[in-house]
Amino acid sequence: MSKLHFIAASPQQAEQACAGGVRWVQLRVKNVPPDEWEELARVTQQVCRRYGAKLIINDNPQLAYTIGADGVHLGKQDMPPAEARAILGPGPIIGGTANTFEDVQQLAAAGVDYIGLGPFRFTTTKQNLSPILGMAGYQAILHQMCAAGLTVPVIAIGGILRADLPELLAAGLHGVAVSGAISNAPDPAAEATLFLNQLHPQNTLV
Template identity: 65%
Template sequence: MKINKLQYIATTAQAAGLACQGGVRWVQLRVKNLPPTEWRQRALATQAACRQYGSTLIINDNPALALEIGADGVHLGQQDMPPAEARALLGPGFIIGGTANTFADIEALVAAGVNYIGLGPFRFTTTKEKLSPILGLAGYAEIMAQCRATGITVPIVGIGGVGLADMAALWATGVHGVAVSGAIGQAANPTATAALFVAEVADNQYVATA
């Protein structure tokens, strides 16, 4: 199961489409406090945008909706459905991601059988209502070293306020990839900015060390 090195967190189908135009091929739809009908409509519209570009669609927080519309997977926060329960609902073919803030979180998620882990936050971000302690580069370096020492190979993705200038240093810690929200979505030209991130990920000098 391929886990992309660049993941874009979108709140609308339009935002997803603009990022996909720039070469993004993994979109996580994150919506909060929407009525179920509106959430479903937004998910279907985002799915259509992703399919136009052959992009993977991950639904945040809502395994039932992911199953209903046939999304590629679901991302579960620490207050959401347990990954093992989501796996029982979704079956083996769905991608399941989980959120971690500590090495202990990672160990628990690996034991639960997730396909990838979003580790963060890298720095302060307004996209999370309940922000865990900020890790910074030192935190990533320490946790990734623990993962290597214990043989954990589940792809780990840095998340939380990640900008283009952070990529090289984050890659040096050994993360598999990064998840980006505001740096693309709030840019003056989201499509062009997405293309810059795609190019940065493709650059051979930034190959993860783990």
């Protein structure tokens, strides 16, 4: 599983990130009609296929199934993972959002493929933000996971910058999910490459 998940709001953002080496794109669009959402998803899927990147659809298992996306990411208020699995079948990836160790336990028990744990710090990307975890929050939850024998890959999310990466990786996180730090950069492709170089010091992109 990739160490860098890029959260795109448009095919254009996905294109910029993929040009910089990103190979895992989560399309997150809000408040658009279903047909427009599907069109955005299909265009983003074309971008991802061109670059050999995985496409994960946020919040919408039915759309992921309809277009044959690589998987779905479920928020805390979304459909339970078991229902999403019933729609998608056994192959596609299912990720879930967590803010507490109890969330992590529930998602692990439901058999998700990865967990997006956050937010690390305040972010304007997401409405109805859960309580900020910070480094101490991650360390506490990862320690509890270790004690409970839970091995689901955990991705940090929420206002993450390149400067945060060494500490986050040292805490035991599998990787990070990033949106604004790449899409708002003067050169998003170059910023994506810098993120990847820091996440993969040996240049073994996964």
